[in-house]
Amino acid sequence: MRALIGVTVAALLLGALGGCSDPGSGGTDDAERINQLEDDVDAARDGVVHEIAAAVEAPFAGGTRRHSSCGESYAPRGVRIVEHLRFDPGPLGVEATVSTVAEVLEDGGWDVEWPANPAIVLGRLGDIEVRAVAGAVLQVDISNPDCVETGDDSARDFADRPSSDVDWPAGPTT
Amino acid sequence: MAVTLDVPPGVLRLAERAWDDAHDKLSAAGTRLDGIVPAGLSTVVSTAVTAFLDVWSAEIATLVRQASAHAGAFADLDADLEITDAVEAARLRSLLPYAHRDATIRVV
Amino acid sequence: MASVTLPAPVAPLPVLISRPVGVLQLGNDLRAALVNGKDVQAWAEGSSGDAFGGQAADASRHALTRFSRRLDVTEAALESAVVATSRFEDRLARLSSQRLTLDGDRVGLNTALDDLRAEVAGASDAEVPLLQARADRLQQRAARLLADVVDWATRVADAEADFVAALARVDTFDDGRRAARDPGRAEVDGVLGRLGAGVADPAAVAAWWRLLSRAERQTVITEHPAIIGNLPGIPARDRDAANRADVGADVDELGTRVGQGEQLTSTERDRLANASAVSEILDDHRDDLDPRTGEHLLHLTQYQPDEHSGDGGVALFLGDPDRADHVAVYVPGTLSETGTLDGTLGNIDALHRAATDAGDGLVAVGFWLDYDAPSIDGLSPGELADLGSVVTPTEAAAGGDDLADYLDGLRASDTGPPAHLSLIGHSYGATTSSYAAHGGAPIDDLVLLGSPGAPTSTADALTSAEVHVGSADHDPVTLLGTDGPGGPGLPGPLGQDPAQDSFGGRRFEVDPGSYRVQDLLANHSSYFADESLDGVTGIVIGNDPDEVAGRQPGGYQTLDQLVLGSTVASGGEWLWERGNDAVDGLTGTVHDLAEGLLGLPYAFHPGR
Numbered sequence: 001m002r003a004l005i006g007v008t009v010a011a012l013l014l015g016a017l018g019g020c021s022d023p024g025s026g027g028t029d030d031a032e033r034i035n036q037l038e039d040d041v042d043a044a045r046d047g048v049v050h051e052i053a054a055a056v057e058a059p060f061a062g063g064t065r066r067h068s069s070c071g072e073s074y075a076p077r078g079v080r081i082v083e084h085l086r087f088d089p090g091p092l093g094v095e096a097t098v099s100t101v102a103e104v105l106e107d108g109g110w111d112v113e114w115p116a117n118p119a120i121v122l123g124r125l126g127d128i129e130v131r132a133v134a135g136a137v138l139q140v141d142i143s144n145p146d147c148v149e150t151g152d153d154s155a156r157d158f159a160d161r162p163s164s165d166v167d168w169p170a171g172p173t174t
Numbered sequence: 175m176a177v178t179l180d181v182p183p184g185v186l187r188l189a190e191r192a193w194d195d196a197h198d199k200l201s202a203a204g205t206r207l208d209g210i211v212p213a214g215l216s217t218v219v220s221t222a223v224t225a226f227l228d229v230w231s232a233e234i235a236t237l238v239r240q241a242s243a244h245a246g247a248f249a250d251l252d253a254d255l256e257i258t259d260a261v262e263a264a265r266l267r268s269l270l271p272y273a274h275r276d277a278t279i280r281v282v
Numbered sequence: 283m284a285s286v287t288l289p290a291p292v293a294p295l296p297v298l299i300s301r302p303v304g305v306l307q308l309g310n311d312l313r314a315a316l317v318n319g320k321d322v323q324a325w326a327e328g329s330s331g332d333a334f335g336g337q338a339a340d341a342s343r344h345a346l347t348r349f350s351r352r353l354d355v356t357e358a359a360l361e362s363a364v365v366a367t368s369r370f371e372d373r374l375a376r377l378s379s380q381r382l383t384l385d386g387d388r389v390g391l392n393t394a395l396d397d398l399r400a401e402v403a404g405a406s407d408a409e410v411p412l413l414q415a416r417a418d419r420l421q422q423r424a425a426r427l428l429a430d431v432v433d434w435a436t437r438v439a440d441a442e443a444d445f446v447a448a449l450a451r452v453d454t455f456d457d458g459r460r461a462a463r464d465p466g467r468a469e470v471d472g473v474l475g476r477l478g479a480g481v482a483d484p485a486a487v488a489a490w491w492r493l494l495s496r497a498e499r500q501t502v503i504t505e506h507p508a509i510i511g512n513l514p515g516i517p518a519r520d521r522d523a524a525n526r527a528d529v530g531a532d533v534d535e536l537g538t539r540v541g542q543g544e545q546l547t548s549t550e551r552d553r554l555a556n557a558s559a560v561s562e563i564l565d566d567h568r569d570d571l572d573p574r575t576g577e578h579l580l581h582l583t584q585y586q587p588d589e590h591s592g593d594g595g596v597a598l599f600l601g602d603p604d605r606a607d608h609v610a611v612y613v614p615g616t617l618s619e620t621g622t623l624d625g626t627l628g629n630i631d632a633l634h635r636a637a638t639d640a641g642d643g644l645v646a647v648g649f650w651l652d653y654d655a656p657s658i659d660g661l662s663p664g665e666l667a668d669l670g671s672v673v674t675p676t677e678a679a680a681g682g683d684d685l686a687d688y689l690d691g692l693r694a695s696d697t698g699p700p701a702h703l704s705l706i707g708h709s710y711g712a713t714t715s716s717y718a719a720h721g722g723a724p725i726d727d728l729v730l731l732g733s734p735g736a737p738t739s740t741a742d743a744l745t746s747a748e749v750h751v752g753s754a755d756h757d758p759v760t761l762l763g764t765d766g767p768g769g770p771g772l773p774g775p776l777g778q779d780p781a782q783d784s785f786g787g788r789r790f791e792v793d794p795g796s797y798r799v800q801d802l803l804a805n806h807s808s809y810f811a812d813e814s815l816d817g818v819t820g821i822v823i824g825n826d827p828d829e830v831a832g833r834q835p836g837g838y839q840t841l842d843q844l845v846l847g848s849t850v851a852s853g854g855e856w857l858w859e860r861g862n863d864a865v866d867g868l869t870g871t872v873h874d875l876a877e878g879l880l881g882l883p884y885a886f887h888p889g890r
Contacts, residue, residue: 036318062569070625070628071804073624074803075807086299090294093388116640137576196322196325198542203314203318206534213307216300226359229359234319241349270346272330273345
């Protein structure tokens with residue numbers, strides 16, 4: 001038994017069982033969860049983030065959507081999206097920009113959190129977080145800070161997706 | 175009539191490879207310059223950048239063609255190193271490392 | 283209503299049209315092109331008559347010489363452009379920062395005006411003189427601010443004009459020829475010669491670098507990107523410039539050759555794969571900017587694509603470690619290599635956000651992966667040899683030395699008051715970090731996450747830095763240091779379990795993890811979430827996290843007990859469904875490792 005345990009633990013340590021670790025539910029369930037996550041991120045961008053950009057009068061300058069798994073390569077656990085959006089500075093200044101972002105989030109039903117850094121405000125709705133950082137430029141991240149759990153194979157496939165440029169049609173799209 | 179160039183074995187092949195490498199690296203540099211799309215710059219700055227790039231992309235393209243032609247000249251040599259005339263032999267010799275600048279050209 | 287003359291609100295500042303990031307990208311592209319051009323030039327010059335003195339007339343007839351001299355003209359023009367771009371980028375970053383300050387002043391002034399206007403609306407005539415005096419002071423403030431704004435706008439225009447003029451000085455072939463012959467052109471040999479033996483001393487490197495002109499720095503960066511990009515003591519921004527140039531040049535050159543149908547060697551294939559992986563990371567983060575300056579947030583501080591049996595070495599930061607108040611370096615462990623950085627990037631991103639949100643000064647969080655972290659890629663004999671190293675501290679010790687050098691370099695290039703520097707190791711990376719600390723790495727805090735063992739029996743013997751330990755109860759790897767050849771509680775193959783109470787480290791709270799055997803691996807990779815992330819974040823910004831009791835003999839589940847217990851608790855279904863296949867399939871390859879882990883005779887024979 002001691003040797004068997006040794007083999008198991010050595011394999012765990014080495015990640016050699018990575019391909020044999022819990023694959024999760026897989027299949028349709030994973031696809032649904034991932035689709036839902038993507039839809040939620042799209043909805044946040046096309047909705048509240050467009051409203052934020054309009055409210056703070058900050059023109060869109062560029063954005064990237066990154067796909068990743070949550071854990072290490074041997075235990076990916078689930079999926080995460082970070083969509084990073086960059087805006088040219090508007091006329092409000094840092095403080096007013098942050099408070100305006102918070103107002104828009106609250107009006108949209110998001111739970112707002114103020115971290116100690118006065119240039120940052122967070123909004124949370126379901127699995128999705130919107131994080132706005134004001135400064136020389138305004139940067140907004142839309143992400144799912146808590147892992148959306150999937151099977152390992154689905155997570156690896158998702159993480160292999162290339163990053164993509166964000167499409168930003170003019171004006172609110174909701 | 176044939177002409178031979180007296181150089182140590184392998185020198186011509188090494189020369190071909192070196193010119194090939196030069197071609198590849200300069201092509202890579204040219205591709206990088208050609209791919210630059212000025213972004214996040216004012217119009218006046220973008221215009222100046224574009225004017226600069228136009229000149230030096232074209233110059234690198236010229237050097238790429240030269241390197242390719244030089245490599246090709248060595249590649250075209252017959253396996254027995256026969257060269258058709260003394261002028262061509264002198265041209266090839268000048269494309270070899272300078273250490274071989276005095277390699278003997280013989281008409282056979 | 284009282285009558286008071288108020289100044290007009292100050293209008294928003296103009297936006298910077300040319301942005302630092304746009305100029306940075308241009309500079310990176312020019313440097314990447316220049317690196318490949320200089321490679322050719324080095325060959326051409328070395329083979330041409332230019333390498334020989336006193337034979338100018340003869341050499342000038344030599345075709346390779348003519349080629350070399352013609353290429354040098356392009357090189358000189360690109361060098362000039364790179365220097366101008368570097369200067370322009372620095373000026374724009376400063377202007378961007380100044381704009382932020384001026385805009386803050388403007389918002390403050392307009393707010394004060396709004397407040398005064400509200401007071402005036404409800405004031406009596408008797409209050410007018412006092413209110414008017416306040417209005418006059420605001421008027422003076424507004425005038426000063428407007429003058430500053432005009433001055434700022436002038437400097438923006440000057441910066442642009444200077445850059446345009448600099449490019450115009452080298453935008454014809456004749457201009458390039460003049461630049462090539464310029465006696466003031468930076469000579470890389472002379473520049474490097476001034477460093478001499480100081481190359482091994484990060485402080486000497488930093489001092490040497492500070493004394494170089496901008497042109498000299500840019501020339502050395504493009505002539506020797508692999509040296510400058512990886513040299514401890516060089517500032518992170520310059521290492522980043524060198525490494526981005528090197529990555530770009532590799533992708534361009536090797537990609538060109540692949541595109542022409544050429545077969546690459548195995549080393550070249552590894553190099554291309556590593557360069558492409560790093561290039562992808564850089565591209566993914568191109569929109570992540572420093573909120574103060576508008577420059578890239580990501581700094582590539584190490585790029586060694588040929589190292590570690592083709593795994594490559596890489597290190598980077600989110601933030602600028604030379605300017606940050608708090609700097610954290612994360613060292614990932616088992617199975618980490620340049621091509622599999624997804625989890626590692628996610629970890630440092632989460633930590634950087636959390637530490638930045640805390641608002642306690644500027645933060646830079648990076649990872650260092652320039653050691654031979656145990657890895658597998660399939661189960662080829664060559665990879666098995668690599669895999670076998672996981673149960674010995676050999677690579678951790680060697681990596682620890684290099685890591686300590688890297689950290690020395692961060693200290694040397696630091697500007698302003700010394701940053702608070704934390705070293706965070708995970709898994710085998712924790713063992714490597716322990717060796718670095720034991721070797722005298724200049725850190726303030728050492729954080730060991732999921733550590734399989736440390737080389738000393740106590741924290742005090744390990745380092746003078748504070749030692750913090752995050753070990754999940756159900757992370758089997760953390761129990762390897764307690765189940766050594768001598769029995770429970772005694773050191774394992776990688777050393778002592780730092781979570782033991784007797785070790786004397788500060789153990790902080792982490793989620794114990796799931797008690798299902800199929801989740802044990804996930805428990806080992808869950809230290810950058812929830813309480814654990816909170817604890818690490820606190821340490822990084824200089825706070826002490828809540829401590830929990832260290833492991834006491836008999837007070838925790840040993841490795842055997844955890845594996846057995848979690849298997850039973852999982853109903854055995856995982857082993858039933860997968861364990862037989864997993865164990866059968868791997869017994870022949872990992873059995874010897876297990877023997878090593880358990881103190882049985884070490885008999886690993888790659889390729890047997």
